[in-house]
Structure formats: structure tokens, C-alpha cells
Amino acid sequence: MRDINIRATEHFEAVARLGSVTKAAEELGVSASAVSQQVKLLEEQFGVRLFRREKRRLVLTLDGDRLFQTTTQAFSAIRNARSAITRQRDTRNLTLRVSPSFGVRWLGPRIYDFAEANADWNIRVDATPDFSAFDTEAVDFDLRYGLGGWTGLSxxxxxxxxVMPMCSPDYLASLRTISDDPREQIAEARLIDSVKALYRWDLWLASNKIEVQGLEYPFRFDRSSMSIELAKQGGGIALDSVTLCLPELLRGDLVPFSTSFDVIDFPAYWFVCPPRHFNRRIVKRFMEWLGSKAEEHEAQARTFLTDAGCTFRPESGPELIEVKPWAL
Incomplete structure (x- = not known):
């Protein structure tokens, strides 16, 4: 490629494509004489004529046409690549992956706040239980639900x-007609099972030394959002996340089943990405925004539960049952 005059070739291609030295000069932003000079240099390099003039019109010779067919395809491909690169550079995209229920119930009502403060960015949220394969997928970060500890990632x-048992006020009132003892109420209650939750009924019952004969789950869901919705409608007791249903608790659509049992308290929501992704300032900005919103939300939840008479039992993680993939 060293012996090819790229500049002269570019001028030649413009003249052949536009059919005019003047038009080529306008496109290239140079004088007509400069275009003519470059074409002449190229003809001298190849040792052939590339154009002939017919009635004030430039016509490609056979050699000129052969060269044009090759160069116009090459320059067209370069122009297309440049346009694609420019569009990608000018279009600001942020792509994140989030577990479905957390995405719908927690992130969804808040994401506009971030979008409004970063109006020049396009934000794509992929709600799926599958974790990102960062080496092969164009995802900036995951908001994961789990125990943490994913190796090789930040x-x-x-x-x-x-996490605590919750139900509708009417359903709780119906259980209290059976007994004043919450342990006896549990034995008669319809238990709603979130099958992919970190903390499920069997673990909760064992940790509270409650034995239920012939334990059955009339309702089992792989989405916490469905368990919460059924509990709100009076379908039973859901052992689920206050993080995901705080608005229902604040409105009184859901109530704690009993303050006799501790609220299970453990680290569960994680910002996960390869360390190199923090080179993008928008990723750092989102994590800072997320941390602020999460801190605000968690404080509100703890205040509500404390005022309701609840106590907390911190868990570090090993006590929890690990189920993969996390799909809340």
C-alpha cells in the first residue's frame, strides 16, 4: 500500500463518481486545479489515462473504470464505517440487567429520576433472571439479587x-378468629411460596421452631411480585421482601403477620460489573445515584418496621439457602 497515492486515489474516485472536477472539488473542500493535479499524478503513477474528454464531459477509460469500481467500493465501505462509528460515539447508551421483580417494583418507579437528570443518555433495562456474560454481551452492569461473591467482578x-411474613389486614383478621397464638395461626394459614427467594418458608419455620404437619404450599410462584400481589388480595401469607412491597405496607394494603418474629435482615442486592466498566463515568454516576436511593429506601423501611414494633435479626449469608439462578 505504500506505493499507492491514497490522496490522489480519493480525488480520482470523487471525480469519477460525481462526473465533474468542479463537483469533486466542492465535496473535498479543495480547488478544482488541486483535484486535476491529483488525478494527473495518479495517471502518471499508473502510466495510463483514466479519463477522456467527450463534448465537455469526462468519461472513464477502460482502465479508469476498472480502478473506479474497486476504489468506490472501498471508499464507500470506509464512509459507512465512519458513519457507524460516529453514530455510536454520538449516541450515549447505558445498558443494565436487573432481576424482574426488583426491576418492576423497585427500580421502575425510580428510574425516571435518573433519566431526567441524564437526559442525553439512552437507558436500556433488561429485566431477566439470567446474569450477564460480560465478555460476550454489551451490558454495562447487573443489579443482582443473591449472596454476592461473584469472582472476577466488582x-x-x-x-x-x-424479609418477613405479610398478608392483607382482612386475612390476618380471619386468622385471629382461629387463635390468638401466631404459631397456631401459621399452622392453619395458606402459605405462599416464592420458590426462588433466598429465604423460604421451610427455613423460616425451622429457625422459629415451628412445626407444621403436612406442610403444603397451595400457591408457588417464581416471581416475588406475584406472591406479593396474591397476599395483598387476601390469598394467604407471603414470606417476602419488604424492599419490594414497602408502598403496600405504608398504605396498609399489607401488614406484618406478627411482630413476635424477627425480620430477617441480610445483604441481598448487588451492583456487579467488570472493574473496567467503571472507566465509563455514567456507570459510576448510576451507582452513586442507586446507592443514594437505596439508602433512602432502606431507612424508610426500617423506620416503618421499628414503629410497627418489629425487631431485626441480621444474617450474614451462609445461613441462607442458595438457589440458582436468582430470579426475584
Whole structure:
């Protein structure tokens, strides 16, 4: 390629494509004489004529046409690549992956706040239980639900989870007609099972030394959002995340089943990405925004539960049952 005059070739291609030295000069931003000079240099290099003039019109010779067919395809490909690169550079995209229920119930109502403060960015949220394969997927970061500890990645806990049994006020009132003892109420209750939760009924019952004969789950869901919705409608007791249903608790649509049992408190929501992704300032900006919103939300949840008479039992993680993939 060293013996090819790229500049002269570019001028030749413009003249052949536009059919005019003047038009080529306008496109290239140079004088017509400069274009003519470059074409002449190229003809001298190849030792052939590339154009002939017919009635004030430039016509490609056979050699000129052969060269044009090759060069115009090459320059067209370069122009297309440049346009694609420019569009990608000018279009600001942020792509994140989040577990479905957390995405719908927690992130969804808040994401506009971040979007409004970063209006020049396009934000794509992929709600799926599958973790990102960062080496092969164009995802900036994951908001994961789990125990943490994903090797080779930057893993930052952004929020702890607060888990307790919850139900509708009417359903709780119906259980209290059976007995005043919450342990006896549990034995008669319809238990709603979130099958992919970190903390499930069997573990909760064992930790509270409650034995239920013939334990059955009339309702089992792989999404916490569905368990919460059914509990709100009076379908039973859901052992689930206060993080995901704080608005329902604040409105009174859901109530704690009993303050006799501790609220399970453990780190559960994580900001996960390869360390190199923090080179993008927008990723750092989102994590800072997320941390602020999560801190605000967690404080509100703890205040509500404390005022309701609840106590907390911190868990570090090993006590929890590990189920993969996390799909809340």
C-alpha cells in the first residue's frame, strides 16, 4: 500500500463518481486545479489515462473504470464505517440487567429520576433472571439479587433485604378468629411460596421452631411480585421482601403477620460489573445515584418496621439457602 497515492486515489474516485472536477472539488473542500493535479499524478503513477474528454464531459477509460469500481467500493465501505462509528460515539447508551421483580417494583418507579437528570443518555433495562456474560454481551452492569461473591467482578452491596411474613389486614383478621397464638395461626394459614427467594418458608419455620404437619404450599410462584400481589388480595401469607412491597405496607394494603418474629435482615442486592466498566463515568454516576436511593429506601423501611414494633435479626449469608439462578 505504500506505493499507492491514497490522496490522489480519493480525488480520482470523487471525480469519477460525481462526473465533474468542479463537483469533486466542492465535496473535498479543495480547488478544482488541486483535484486535476491529483488525478494527473495518479495517471502518471499508473502510466495510463483514466479519463477522456467527450463534448465537455469526462468519461472513464477502460482502465479508469476498472480502478473506479474497486476504489468506490472501498471508499464507500470506509464512509459507512465512519458513519457507524460516529453514530455510536454520538449516541450515549447505558445498558443494565436487573432481576424482574426488583426491576418492576423497585427500580421502575425510580428510574425516571435518573433519566431526567441524564437526559442525553439512552437507558436500556433488561429485566431477566439470567446474569450477564460480560465478555460476550454489551451490558454495562447487573443489579443482582443473591449472596454476592461473584469472582472476577466488582461486587458492591447496594441494599440489604428485610424479609418477613405479610398478608392483607382482612386475612390476618380471619386468622385471629382461629387463635390468638401466631404459631397456631401459621399452622392453619395458606402459605405462599416464592420458590426462588433466598429465604423460604421451610427455613423460616425451622429457625422459629415451628412445626407444621403436612406442610403444603397451595400457591408457588417464581416471581416475588406475584406472591406479593396474591397476599395483598387476601390469598394467604407471603414470606417476602419488604424492599419490594414497602408502598403496600405504608398504605396498609399489607401488614406484618406478627411482630413476635424477627425480620430477617441480610445483604441481598448487588451492583456487579467488570472493574473496567467503571472507566465509563455514567456507570459510576448510576451507582452513586442507586446507592443514594437505596439508602433512602432502606431507612424508610426500617423506620416503618421499628414503629410497627418489629425487631431485626441480621444474617450474614451462609445461613441462607442458595438457589440458582436468582430470579426475584
Amino acid at each position: 461486587v458492591t452491596c447496594v441494599m440489604r433485604d428485610l
